[in-house]
Amino acid sequence: MLALSGITVRYGERQVLHGVDVDVARGELLAVLGANGSGKSTLLRAAAGLEPMTAGSVGIDGKPCGPLDIAVVFQHIHLVRRRSVLENVCAGALGRLSLRHSLVPALFPRALREEAMACLDRVGLADRAHERAGRLSGGQQQRVAVARALCQRPRVLLADEPVSALDPAASEQVLALLAELAHDAGLAVLAVLHQPSLAARHADRVVGLRDGRVILDGPPGQDVDALYRPAVMEAVS
Numbered sequence: 528m529l530a531l532s533g534i535t536v537r538y539g540e541r542q543v544l545h546g547v548d549v550d551v552a553r554g555e556l557l558a559v560l561g562a563n564g565s566g567k568s569t570l571l572r573a574a575a576g577l578e579p580m581t582a583g584s585v586g587i588d589g590k591p592c593g594p595l596d597i598a599v600v601f602q603h604i605h606l607v608r609r610r611s612v613l614e615n616v617c618a619g620a621l622g623r624l625s626l627r628h629s630l631v632p633a634l635f636p637r638a639l640r641e642e643a644m645a646c647l648d649r650v651g652l653a654d655r656a657h658e659r660a661g662r663l664s665g666g667q668q669q670r671v672a673v674a675r676a677l678c679q680r681p682r683v684l685l686a687d688e689p690v691s692a693l694d695p696a697a698s699e700q701v702l703a704l705l706a707e708l709a710h711d712a713g714l715a716v717l718a719v720l721h722q723p724s725l726a727a728r729h730a731d732r733v734v735g736l737r738d739g740r741v742i743l744d745g746p747p748g749q750d751v752d753a754l755y756r757p758a759v760m761e762a763v764s
C-alpha cells in the first residue's frame with residue numbers, strides 16, 4: 528500500500544538517507560529500528576511530506592498520496608491542553624472542514640463530534656471525552672493523539688517514537704493499539720521505535736536502518752544487534 532522508493536535526503540553536504548526503499552502493506556504494523564542518527568525520523572518526515580527529498584517518491588497503491596492520506600503521531604504529543612479531549616480529536620478533521628468551522632470549536636458539526644467520539648471509543652477513552660486534555664496521563668494523551676490522527680480518516684498512520692515518554696505498561700498499550708488499527712481497521716502503520724523488544728512483540732515486520740541505509744528487513748524477533756553496534760567495533764570484529 529505505502530511505497531517509499533529511493534528516498535534520498537541531504538542536509539547540505541551530508542547525505543542522511545541513501546535511496547531507502549520501504550513498503551508497508553495494508554493491515555501491517557511495520558517497526559523501524561536503528562541507532563540514534565541512523566535516519567529514522569528523517570525517513571518518517573519524508574514519508575509525511577515534511578522533509579524535502581533530493582530524490583525518491585512516496586506512493587499509495589501506485590499513486591501519489593493525497594494531503595489527508597497520511598496521518599502522523601509524534602513523540603511530543605501536541606494536544607491543546609486546555610481544550611477538551613473531544614475537541615482535540617475533532618482537530619484531526621480540520622483539513623476537510625470549512626475555514627469557519629475549523630476556527631471555532633463550538634461550530635464543529637455534530638457529525639464530526641460523533642465521528643470523533645467513535646475514534647475515542649476505538650482508543651478506549653470515550654469516557655474522558657469532555658475532560659480537559661491536559662488532565663490526562665501521558666499514555667492517555669498519546670492515545671488521544673492516535674484518535675485525532677484517526678479522525679483525519681487516513682489510509683496510512685506514521686508514528687515517530689510514540690512511546691518514548693511512556694512507562695512500560697502504557698507503551699504496551701499504545702503499541703497494541705497501533706497493531707489493532709493495522710489489523711482491524713486496515714491501515715498501513717509505520718512506527719519508529721527505540722525498543723526492539725516492543726517491536727518483537729507487536730510489529731508484523733521490522734526494518735532496520737543504519738547510517739541512512741536499510742540493512743535489515745524481516746519478521747520480528749530477529750537479532751537486531753548489528754543496528755546498534757558502533758562502527759569501530761564493526762571494524763575490529
Ligand SMILES: Nc1ncnc2c1ncn2[C@@H]1O[C@H](COP(=O)(O)OP(=O)(O)OP(=O)(O)O)[C@@H](O)[C@H]1O
Pocket residue numbers: 538543561562563564565566567568569570
Ligand atoms: N534539520 C536538520 N539539519 C541538519 N541535520 C539534520 C537535521 N535533522 C536531522 N539531521 C541529521 O540527520 C541524521 C539523521 O537524523 P534523524 O533524526 O533522522 O535520526 P534518528 O534515527 O531519528 O535519530 P534518533 O534516534 O536520535 O531520533 C542525524 O545525523 C542528524 O544529525
